[in-house]
Amino acid sequence: MSATLDEISNSKIVDAEWNFGVTASSSEMKVVGTTYLHLKLLVESGNGTIKTLHFEMTLPQFYSFLHELERAKSSLEYLT
């Protein structure tokens, strides 16, 4: 994840898509019935190339992600 951070430091988010679902069936028994959030970000880097970043997270991971975003938002509002 930290490698991706270096890659996207000069880029901005152009579009975001998400979907939220339940694993109905799988070759791995323990993930059946679990929920997941799939996040797709379209990122444009400095030279104009668009890259898609895929993330998939569980519900608690999503909550901590949201928390981090809110922290980022509040620090941005504090600074500007």
Add this chain to the structure above:
Amino acid sequence: MPLVVVNAIEGRVTQDGCLDKIKRQCLLQKGQQAPENLDELYAGIHTVVHAFLRLGPGTLKPEVFENDLRDLKFPEEFVVDMVGVLYGPKRPSLDIALLRDPSTPHLPKLEKLQWRVDVIISSKYEILISLRHAVAAILREMGLLEQKSLLKG
């Protein structure tokens, strides 16, 4: 001579990068200078072993193989050693070593398959009826609560 056989076949299994090291060890163990054509001997034995392994197990009878080796003018003890190794317990490990060797040609095969079937409940552009129903119900409950607290206060 038997040492050479063993070393050659070990080289097949372990695939050391430095075959010279093995030969030098072989020289030291024997206590005298090894024959000049040791490299060719090794290559020859290697070719025989390789050709044999390519045939697959059970294709070549031991007796036929022995006779062929004698026809090729290999010494008797060598023949005995070769048969002992190639038909013995180490054969499966040699076959496995060959399979793992990246230079042997073979078709790709599926090693593992992991799969998942997901049902998407909600996404950016469409919220399913069930979620809409839940959201509407909650909003109604909240409205009722709001009215109640207003009446009391």
